[in-house]
Amino acid sequence: MTGTITADQSPVIVKHTKHRTNSGGSTGYIAQEQNETLDASDGAHVLEEAYSYEVCKEIADYLSERTAIRPKIGIICGSGLGSLADELTNTDIFEYENIPNFPVSTVEGHVGRMVFGYLGDVPVMAMQGRFHYYEGYGLAKCSMPVRVMKLVGCTHLIATNAAGGLNHKFKVGDIMVVRDHVNMMGFAGNSPLQGPNDPRFGPRFPPMTRAYDAHYIKTAKKIAKEMKIGSDVHEGVYTCLGGPNYETVAELRMLKTLGIDAVGMSTVHEVVTARHCDLKVFAFSLITNKCSLDYDSSDDDANHEEVVTVGKNRQHICAQFTRRIVQVISDEISNQ
Numbered sequence: 001m002t003g004t005i006t007a008d009q010s011p012v013i014v015k016h017t018k019h020r021t022n023s024g025g026s027t028g029y030i031a032q033e034q035n036e037t038l039d040a041s042d043g044a045h046v047l048e049e050a051y052s053y054e055v056c057k058e059i060a061d062y063l064s065e066r067t068a069i070r071p072k073i074g075i076i077c078g079s080g081l082g083s084l085a086d087e088l089t090n091t092d093i094f095e096y097e098n099i100p101n102f103p104v105s106t107v108e109g110h111v112g113r114m115v116f117g118y119l120g121d122v123p124v125m126a127m128q129g130r131f132h133y134y135e136g137y138g139l140a141k142c143s144m145p146v147r148v149m150k151l152v153g154c155t156h157l158i159a160t161n162a163a164g165g166l167n168h169k170f171k172v173g174d175i176m177v178v179r180d181h182v183n184m185m186g187f188a189g190n191s192p193l194q195g196p197n198d199p200r201f202g203p204r205f206p207p208m209t210r211a212y213d214a215h216y217i218k219t220a221k222k223i224a225k226e227m228k229i230g231s232d233v234h235e236g237v238y239t240c241l242g243g244p245n246y247e248t249v250a251e252l253r254m255l256k257t258l259g260i261d262a263v264g265m266s267t268v269h270e271v272v273t274a275r276h277c278d279l280k281v282f283a284f285s286l287i288t289n290k291c292s293l294d295y296d297s298s299d300d301d302a303n304h305e306e307v308v309t310v311g312k313n314r315q316h317i318c319a320q321f322t323r324r325i326v327q328v329i330s331d332e333i334s335n336q
Ligand SMILES: O=P(O)(O)O[C@@H]1C[C@H](O)[C@@H](CO)O1
Pocket: 077, 078, 079, 080, 107, 130, 132, 160, 161, 162, 163, 243, 264, 265, 266, 267, 303, 304, 307
C-alpha cells in the first residue's frame, strides 16, 4: 500500500492489486486502475480495484473471439429470473469462473454465466447472475460487465431485478417498468464512476435525467396490453440499497415518502454505468414481495426463498415480456 493525497487533501491509500490476464497466460499480471471507497478503520479513503478500459476490452475480446454471435442488446437477469437466459437458442455459454478477470456469483438464484444466444431471432448476451455490493464487490466491479457489453458491441441494456413493492397498488408477481431511480448509495458518496474518469467510456459528469428510455417504457406498456397483462404492469421509481439485510419498517416508510415504488439491491449502479458509456436502458422489476409499512402487518417478513420462488413462478411471463421488447429494440436498430 502507498499513500497519496487527493484534491481535497484527505489521505488516500491505494491498494495495488494485481489481476490475472489472459494474454499473459496464467502467470501474466497487470496493474489495475483504482477506485476510491471509505476505509471504516481509520476514516481514510481507500482506493479499491476498478477495471481499466484495457481490462474490460480484454474481457470483451476474450468473449468475442470465442463466439460468432454479435449482440447489440445486453440483458442482466435478476434474482430468480435467470431462466430468461435459458430461453436463448444456439447459445455459447461462458462460466464466470472461466472468463479472465471476472468475479463469480455467490447468490442463490444467480447461476454465474454469460450466455450468448438468440432470443427469437435476435442476438443477445445475457448475464445469468449479477454481482451485488453486499457480496463484497465494489460498485465499479458490480457494474463492470456493463462496460464489457458495450465493448462487445451492445448499444442497449435491459436490466431486470427482483424487488419489494412499496406502492400499495403493486401485487406480488406484478412487473414494474422502471421510470426512474433514486440513487441512495450515490447520496452516500458511493458511485461506480468514482475515481479517475476514462473518457473512452464516457464523460466525467454524465447526466442522469433521462436514464431510462421513455420510448421503451411506452413500448413496454403497449406490449403489456397486447399480452393482456396491462393491469399487472406498472411504471415506477426503483431504489437500490446496499443490503444484504432487508429494510426496517421505518426505512420503508421513509423510502415511500421519497416517492419510491420498489426497493432492491442492484440495477442503479449498472444503469449509471450504462448511461455513462451511452447505452440505452430499459429496466423492469419483478415485485417478489410486498414491503411491510406497518408494524402490525400480517405480511410475511421478506425472505430470499420467496424472492426466488416468485421469480421462478413468473419466469414465463417475464421471458415473454422481455422477448417482445427485445424484438422491438432489434427492429428499431435494424431500421436505423
Ligand atoms: O439481483 P436482484 O436485484 O434481482 O436480487 C434481489 C436483491 C437481492 O440480491 C435479493 C434479495 O432477495 O434479490
